[in-house]
Amino acid sequence: MYKLGVLISGRGSNFHSILKNIQSGYIKNAEIAVVISNNKNAKGLDIALKNGIDSVFIDSDNLSREEYDKLLIDKLREFDVDIVILAGFMRILSRRFIKEFKNRIINIHPALLPSFRGLHAQRQALEKGVKFTGATVHFVTDELDDGPIIAQSVVPVLSDDTEDSLSERILKTEHKIYPLSVKLITEDKIILKGDKIISIGDDLNDDFYAVNPKEL
Ligand code: GAR
Numbered sequence: 001m002y003k004l005g006v007l008i009s010g011r012g013s014n015f016h017s018i019l020k021n022i023q024s025g026y027i028k029n030a031e032i033a034v035v036i037s038n039n040k041n042a043k044g045l046d047i048a049l050k051n052g053i054d055s056v057f058i059d060s061d062n063l064s065r066e067e068y069d070k071l072l073i074d075k076l077r078e079f080d081v082d083i084v085i086l087a088g089f090m091r092i093l094s095r096r097f098i099k100e101f102k103n104r105i106i107n108i109h110p111a112l113l114p115s116f117r118g119l120h121a122q123r124q125a126l127e128k129g130v131k132f133t134g135a136t137v138h139f140v141t142d143e144l145d146d147g148p149i150i151a152q153s154v155v156p157v158l159s160d161d162t163e164d165s166l167s168e169r170i171l172k173t174e175h176k177i178y179p180l181s182v183k184l185i186t187e188d189k190i191i192l193k194g195d196k197i198i199s200i201g202d203d204l205n206d207d208f209y210a211v212n213p214k215e216l
Contacts, residue, residue: 002186003033005081007072007089012044013171014087014108014178019051021179029186033079036072038091054079060091069097076101083185086140087178095142103192105140106185108178110170112136112152117145122167131157133166135174137181139192148192150184151177 006015015035021027035048035055048055056075060068068091076084086107098105111121113136116128125133134154141147153173157166184190 002030002082003080004030004083004085004182005033005076005079006035006044006085006087008035008037008042008044008087009039009090010042010044010088012042012047012087014174015044015085016047017175018085018087018179018182019047019053021183027179027183027186030083030182033081034075036075038068038089044087065092065094066096069094073097073100083182085178085182092144093140098140098142103139106150106181107138107140107145107147108174109136109138109145110167110174112154113138113145113149120163122170123163125157126161126163126166133157133170135170135177137177150181150190153177 004018006018008015012035015032018027019032022030022032032048032053035044035053037045037055037057038060040057040059042057045055045057058068058071058075063071073096082104084101084105086105088108093105109117109121110133111117111125112132112134115130116124116133118124122133132154134152136152137150138145139147139150153170153176155166155169155173161169
């Protein structure tokens, strides 16, 4: 059984979707050991509380990135965490943190990486005028919003989209590809070679990578 440590900063809907998929049995080999937030008002902390999951607020006031990440590492070690799930965690992690959990940190980003890295990915997509965008789950490396890609979803950008409507359409697909990615990792179906190459178990096919917009 893998122990997951989930890092959040806000709403926590991706954390909730992973939790629901554990509760339903879709993700069989994992449990959420702890949820950590850098924001004490994060709604995701209430979701953890309601579901009897340990949750911790770690304040970043007056701390350097290194000092903060040391607290994070200590807390994750205290809960014996195997895999770190970034679910809307709006802080950049230090090299030390990434080294500590090398190849064991995954993130979700609301764009088809490598396009639209950084903040406001949905706004960037609208401003660029792309016709399709989506979401990406990837392993975390030292480069921001980079690293081997595990799963992606594609959604259309509609002519009357606002940042909110597009974000909502992308979010629905995030709630499919993030649990899927956690399932694959915790069933040892994803093999990383070096820093870049991933191979996925033979029993999985390309259907697992994309979410058909018509299904939404
Ligand atoms: C999600 O859309 C996620 O992709 C995004 O923050 C949102 C968190 O929502 N993450 C990033 O932009 C990271 N670069 P949630 O708190 O409801 O899961």
